[in-house]
Amino acid sequence: MGKMGYPVEDLANSLTEVMEDFSVLGKFNAEISHRLSEGKVSEKDYPQLLIYKLLSEEILKNSFEDDSVDYKSLREVISLLGKSYSNIDKPEVWKKYLIEFGSAYRKLLKTKKHKRTDMIQGYPIYIYEKRSTGGSILLTSSTENLKFFPDMDLIFSDPEAAKRASQEYLSKINDLKKEKRIDRLCFIEKRKGSIGSLTLQPFLTSKTKIPSVIIRASYIDNFSKIKGMYPDVGNKVTLIYDLLNFGNGIAEAAEILKERYLCNLTDAIVFFDYEREGSKERLRDEYNIEVHPLHTLSEFNSAYKRGKEMMKRIKKHMEKIEKELKELRKQKGLISEDVYEKKLADISISGLGPNRR
Numbered sequence: 001m002g003k004m005g006y007p008v009e010d011l012a013n014s015l016t017e018v019m020e021d022f023s024v025l026g027k028f029n030a031e032i033s034h035r036l037s038e039g040k041v042s043e044k045d046y047p048q049l050l051i052y053k054l055l056s057e058e059i060l061k062n063s064f065e066d067d068s069v070d071y072k073s074l075r076e077v078i079s080l081l082g083k084s085y086s087n088i089d090k091p092e093v094w095k096k097y098l099i100e101f102g103s104a105y106r107k108l109l110k111t112k113k114h115k116r117t118d119m120i121q122g123y124p125i126y127i128y129e130k131r132s133t134g135g136s137i138l139l140t141s142s143t144e145n146l147k148f149f150p151d152m153d154l155i156f157s158d159p160e161a162a163k164r165a166s167q168e169y170l171s172k173i174n175d176l177k178k179e180k181r182i183d184r185l186c187f188i189e190k191r192k193g194s195i196g197s198l199t200l201q202p203f204l205t206s207k208t209k210i211p212s213v214i215i216r217a218s219y220i221d222n223f224s225k226i227k228g229m230y231p232d233v234g235n236k237v238t239l240i241y242d243l244l245n246f247g248n249g250i251a252e253a254a255e256i257l258k259e260r261y262l263c264n265l266t267d268a269i270v271f272f273d274y275e276r277e278g279s280k281e282r283l284r285d286e287y288n289i290e291v292h293p294l295h296t297l298s299e300f301n302s303a304y305k306r307g308k309e310m311m312k313r314i315k316k317h318m319e320k321i322e323k324e325l326k327e328l329r330k331q332k333g334l335i336s337e338d339v340y341e342k343k344l345a346d347i348s349i350s351g352l353g354p355n356r357r
Helices: 008-015 023-038 045-063 069-088 093-112 157-179 196-208 247-263 281-289 297-331 338-352
Strands: 068-069 115-120 121-129 138-141 186-190 212-216 227-229 236-244 264-273 289-295
Touching: 008 023, 008 338, 023 045, 023 247, 045 069, 045 093, 068 227, 069 093, 069 196, 115 186, 115 297, 115 338, 157 196, 157 236, 157 338, 186 196, 186 247, 186 297, 196 212, 236 247, 247 264, 247 281, 264 281, 264 297, 281 289, 289 297
Parallel strands: 186 212, 186 236, 236 264, 264 289
Antiparallel strands: 115 121, 212 227
């Protein structure tokens, strides 16, 4: 077992079960990566572990966080991956499960995804909808049927939203600078999903005048894991990330910085917090990291519900006006032109406008 703390064999067995959350696949990938990075893997085992690192990474990148997928299809893919690993010492059985895995994964990638964009709190957000077949649409870093996903790649593609989000990160860093010393900003290249807050590195580094470093946890080679201005021993580091769900991405970066540079990890700034119970507490207790979310699930949920209620009221109001117009058109020719024009004007003032004559 590596220092990450999860036996690969146990994790592989867990993949074959009906899991409560999909984070076990991320742990499986992270533990294999850690073993390979340590260089303590035998020559015989190295190719096998490398294959499973690449396969699990492929699933993570193409189905997690920024994509909606069918639960049953993803469940089958992950289960077959676990079964193949668990039978790695039985060539014929291993080969059988690996072929089935490839077939299932190919089908998964062809699954049609239903998502649209909407504006919540001034930000473009992906909205996930039910499939016509009734299957579940999931944000697959959890098992919850979440209705929306704040993809930073989408947000940073919109000029106004990008400007606003960048300024929010900058303001939070400046607030923290008033309270404590920050020696390094740490940006995290994610194992899965969107590029995220990594694109903020040049902007925040230049504006805050704080040197920055990038953690690339998925890289096996230790030299490639850390890029930028390497921290000194004891440096106080603030991590910049996009989402807080389970907190595994932040925790993994923290492990690397503490192990290699003995850094003091003080804070993490995230754009969005899913408010999952225990995530913040875990980072605080295990790594002494205080998480500062710019936005939260409850805040976005409230705004989304208000928007939907507003649209319902508008729709009801428009239906009322359409009904009044329909009744008025029936009266045309039966009432004087002046009365008709006055009634039409009254309907127009109520919200439909004069161009619907």
